[in-house]
Amino acid sequence: RQLGRNTRRVFKYDSISTEQWTAFADNLDKLCPIDPLIFDAWPLNQKCEYLHSRIIKAANSTLPSVTVGNTYVPKKPKDLESLCQSYRFLSKVAKTIRSLHKTPISYSIHYETKWSSYYIRLNNLLSLYKQTFVTPIILPPFLRDARIDDFANLLQMLENMTLLLRSLLLLKEKEFQASSIQAKIDARNDNFTNDISTFIESALSRTRRRIVLDRVFIDHPTHPTLLTSPDAIDQEVIEHFQNFVPITSTPPSSIQDLPERWSNAYAPLADVSPAIFDSLMDPPTLDEWSSTISSMPNDKAPGPSMISYEMLKHLGPSASTLLFNLICA
Template sequence: MCEYLHANIIACANAVLPARTVGNDHIPKLPKDLETLIQHYRFLNRILHSIKLLRKYPHTFSSSHDSKCSGYLIRLNNIFNLYKFIFSAVPVLPSSLFSCQTDNFNNLIQTLSHTSKSLRGLYLLKEKEFQNSSIKAHLKTRDQNFDIDISSFINSALSRSHRRIVLDRVFINHPSAPQLLTNLKDISDTVVNHFQTVVPIKATPTSHISALSDRWRSEYSPMNTVSPNIYSSLLSPPSLEKWLSTVSSMPNGKAPDPSMITYEMLKHLGPTTNSLLLTLIRKYFASADIPDLWRQAMVFPILKLHEWRCQLKNTRPITLLEVIRKSFVKLFYNHLSVILAAHNVLKGGNFAGLPGGTCRDPIITLESIIHDANHNNSPLWILSQDISKAFDSVNLTMLKFALECIRLPASAITLILSLFMNHSNQIFTAYGEASSYRVRIGIDQGDVISLLLWVIYIDPLLTVLKNEMLDPYILRSPTLLSNITDFTSDIVINNLVFMDDSTLISSSKAGLEHMLSITEEFYTLNNTSANHQKYVLISNSLLLTTTSTILPVEFHLSLSSLNDISSISVTPLSITSSFRFLGV
């Protein structure tokens, strides 16, 4: 039924929606008149250079030179007439080079040199005018984007430009046997192997929380403070109005999925097709499962911040999912996120993916902490962690434990896990689609529910950090506010997290060591990799100057059955230096 519906949507779209011929949408970087002026200026200089060579080597002059240059001289006369407004008197060139031999081309060279300088002056003036108008136009566009297109504004402010790769070859940077692959099958096999194994599966997770250590068993146990009744309407059949509202909220202009269906097509469906589609959506909610067609996705590798260099490690995947599936998931996500926010289910403090969740609060909080530490001379240790491929490393068994912890109904858990189980991807290369491969681990970062699932996934860690505080930083309120009745004067903080960005905060090195021991246990338990080389440390307890040699700070961790890392070394930054927090 799902395949039949997809085929009919595409057929109707081809028959009804207006076709558009896609041509070359390249926009010239320079105005046409400036490009023409540059071409004329370069042409004049090439002729001038050739005639200077004739003066230097007069014996090379022949009738063929004269025949060829006669046409060039006529073209130069036309160019001079085109720009006659820059000359006090328009230069007139001879019709033949033979007449110029009497003075060894000196008069002609002098005339061409003078006109070349005049054209160069006009070129520089026009270029300056274009640069000024271009700057004003871009500033105006950027100001407008601040209100209507914030992502474009950020890209412009950070001077980001669109880059692309052509996956028609792959370089294997082996220390002893480097290799450049150009064969279609070799490229396909290498690409599939890279993206299928880019996140290693280090160990098989336990099958039940009873096998976990005491610390984690208690955190993964179902919450006593959450009633299962809050989810009673989660999988109720959606109304047509709610379904159409969800579809209308989806963005336009997005790349189509493997079936080539777009959001615009869904928004133009007729009543009969919408009714049929709603019947399928209700069926999938009732069965807590999705069709096999929705388990297939297309992957496009795009560049990281590094240069391409034909190395797959310099790319990251963008996954295109079925738009009907994404609309279905958005409908489910909208309902679930409202329930979690309304009942304060999550306790860790990471509210990304929930209504009202914003990175503004943690940014302001961190700024307040640094200001407070500087003002009161309080000891402060800040360590920003880097989690490698956070979404791609999510273990579905541990995700199931986290979902059971918030007492989500079994049917809802089954539905969520079905979105990522038995999932297959196809990677797009310069030669078309590579072989399909089975996804072994992780959730799709581009899926609307993935951010919320990550927040649920990491909530046990944040709860442990909150419950086992050691030397947290105490943010004290200003004196004027401390006298207000019922005002909590101090805020105790030991971490700030938003999405997959985690920052540990303490008033002592021992406090950071305690938290690092806990996070390493969680990462091992959940098959997550932390990139210690990208950790950022800032502290006002370290005597750092611009002339001093900065040595790494070694943190000693507590060993356990889940942590075999005894120490981590991080090179600190000065408390007055800048660093990125939540991408800012």
């Protein structure tokens, strides 16, 4: 489903009124009737899913938004794209037969003509995905043969085929998504080992900027030289940066060997108690959490969760209690 999504919802925070935020908070609290004690006993993932689904549902129903297109569409393998097309075709045929089943009187020679082409392609699908359609499925060569029970049996066969093909499609989409993610991870790991500059550029989402030296002039007192060979230029540049600023001393082998200027700079401050770190891992208090939420900036991209700082700032009492419970988990 995620791979096939062509649009996404963007909330219009600039035009949300106080009344709409109040409606959002009230609606969200109605969607979160669970007892906090029961919520506290849930696994962490279940808590996250519960809150996420209800925050998004409340936002979709109360906050103004627009639907925009996604500019990036993952390129699917040919077999997966073919499976998608087959599923769409099968759904289309099932919809046609479902319409005939509801109103059998609408049957005409027009449907018979369409079925003649459907029949060939459906049998091709049965052959292509025979490992999915384990139970033998025999389709009538003529649509009029299915009029005996008002197309009920034919509709049942097509719906079963659609269900099986949809299950296969979801499985293949998950496999493709997992393999795509793994390929990106492997490429980044390989870059980290063999091409650190590419790794850094990828991690920072930036393109490489470089200066191309196609000639180097060596201003020697007696033998000035102009280098144009790429190998000679590379070697000369390396030698220049290695020798232009000579190292006059060896670096210290330990912190204790640092010069006094730097050892004093890195020494622990006498007026700072080491005890300040004792409570570093303690859960935040409610006041600390509320202060953190209220200090978050607006107009920031929410990320894949679609939950923005603005939404968190306008949670109702019940949702706020559950979120604080999740944070302290």
